[in-house]
Amino acid sequence: MSRHNGGMSTTHFGFQTVDEREKARKVRGVFDAVASRYDLMNDVMSGGLHRVWKAYTLTVANVRPDDQVLDIAGGTGDLSLGLAARIGPGGLVCHTDINETMLREGRTRLLDKGMALPTLVCDAEHLPFPDERFDLVTVAFGLRNMTHKDRALAEMARVLKPGGRLLVLEFSRVAEPLRPAYDWYSFQVLPRLGAWFANDEASYRYLAESIRMHPDQEALRALIKANGFGHVDVHNLTAGVVALHVGTKC
Ligand SMILES: C[S@@+](CC[C@H](N)C(=O)[O-])C[C@H]1O[C@@H](n2cnc3c(N)ncnc32)[C@H](O)[C@@H]1O
Numbered sequence: 001m002s003r004h005n006g007g008m009s010t011t012h013f014g015f016q017t018v019d020e021r022e023k024a025r026k027v028r029g030v031f032d033a034v035a036s037r038y039d040l041m042n043d044v045m046s047g048g049l050h051r052v053w054k055a056y057t058l059t060v061a062n063v064r065p066d067d068q069v070l071d072i073a074g075g076t077g078d079l080s081l082g083l084a085a086r087i088g089p090g091g092l093v094c095h096t097d098i099n100e101t102m103l104r105e106g107r108t109r110l111l112d113k114g115m116a117l118p119t120l121v122c123d124a125e126h127l128p129f130p131d132e133r134f135d136l137v138t139v140a141f142g143l144r145n146m147t148h149k150d151r152a153l154a155e156m157a158r159v160l161k162p163g164g165r166l167l168v169l170e171f172s173r174v175a176e177p178l179r180p181a182y183d184w185y186s187f188q189v190l191p192r193l194g195a196w197f198a199n200d201e202a203s204y205r206y207l208a209e210s211i212r213m214h215p216d217q218e219a220l221r222a223l224i225k226a227n228g229f230g231h232v233d234v235h236n237l238t239a240g241v242v243a244l245h246v247g248t249k250c
Contacts (some may be wrong), residue, residue, distance in 0.1 A: 011147055014209030023147045024123075028099055030145075030203045031075075035101040037198040038076050039109075044197050045190060045204070050078075053242050054140060057169045058082040060235070060246060061136060065090040070134045070159060072124045072152075073097055073142020077106030077117075079169075083138070084115055096120045097142075124152040129159045136160075140169040144214045150227050157228025160249045166229060172236070172243035173216035182241070186211070217243050 011020040018026065034041065042050045057079065063069065063086050071080040071093060080095035087093060095110065095117045097103045107119045122128055124139070125148055137156045146152045156166050174182045186208035194204025215223055217240065221232045229247030236243050 012210075012213045014206045014213065020147050024098070027145045030206055031099045032101045033200050034198060034203050035076075035099070035105050037200075038102065038105065041194070041198055041204075044193055045207075049238060049241075053169060053237050053244075054078050054082065056235075056237060057138070057140065057167055057244055058086065060244060061086075061138065061165075061167055063087050063091070063136065067091045067135045068133065069093045069136045069138065070127075070129065071095050072122075072127075072137060072139040072156065073145070074140075075099075075102040075106055075142070077110050079138050079140050080106070080117055081110055081113060081115060083136075084110075084117055092118070094118050094120060096122045098123045125155060127155045127159050131158055132161045132164075133159050134161065135164050136167070137164070138167045138169075141171070143168055143170050144210050149215075149223060153224055153227035153229075157247075157249055162249055164249050166224070166245075166247040166249070168220070168224065168245040168247070170220070170243065170245070171211040171214060172220070172240050174241050175239040178239055217245075220245055 009020045010017050011023050013023050013026045061083065063083060065088050067087050068091060069083050071083065074080045074095045074097050077095055080093050084093040095106060100121050103119055103121060110117055124146055137160055143149055160166065190208050191201045191205045195201040217234050221234055224232045224245055224247045228249060230250035231248045233246045234243055
């Protein structure tokens with residue numbers, strides 16, 4: 001959430017307070033740095049669990065053969081790939097991200113798997129699509145990095161058809177008894193894994209910090225509701241390490 005501080009608007013970048021015009025540039029730096037090792041690191045850091053969380057998201061998405069889907073912050077394309085494989089040639093999946101380096105990694109990967117999808121660089125806060133264009137919008141592990149989450153959510157509501165659904169998969173607040181172990185893992189182990197496997201400790205420290213600064217399950221439910229979604233269900237996964245928010249535009 002951004003704050004006004006005299007003439008300057010500030011926001012969070014991990015635990016740092018930065019001018020909000022700086023945040024997008026810093027986030028771009030993180031994903032430019034991690035893009036080539038992103039898929040490997042996801043498996044290493046989560047012990048493969050991110051595949052289970054994404055598979056669950058695809059099950060909840062329950063797409064039909066003619067569905068029109070927008071995957072925001074699609075990065076290296078896991079959700080786009082799963083959605084397109086389920087929808088088949090009769091529908092549409094747009095694979096989008098603000099970061100060209102991540103998107104290129106994703107597009108190459110999709111093409112290697114025989115999947116040619118429309119791939120677009122776009123900022124979730126200013127979506128280049130008409131109103132009521134899509135049946136489903138997905139965003140996995142992307143919302144946390146956005147400067148104005150409210151604007152991005154309002155844009156997602158705008159491009160959805162009435163009755164359309166938004167799926168937000170994101171790190172969330174872990175159950176209380178697990179917090180000490182989770183904090184130890186996040187701040188002691190994760191940055192070291194970043195250093196060993198990707199030669200990049202700072203990006204993985206940002207990951208741990210940005211998770212702590214992201215709204216918890218109920219705060220995110222309220223934010224989604226306040227930005228165009230009449231109903232929001234929350235599915236806690238792995239004791240709240242991750243949550244899937246399902247918003248309906250109604
Ligand atoms: C952790 S990656 C997630 C990639 C993929 N969805 C996945 O689950 O593996 C986060 C992505 O969010 C993207 N992102 C950050 N801010 C964004 C914005 N304002 N609009 C669109 N994408 C954004 C980043 O470029 C990055 O590729």
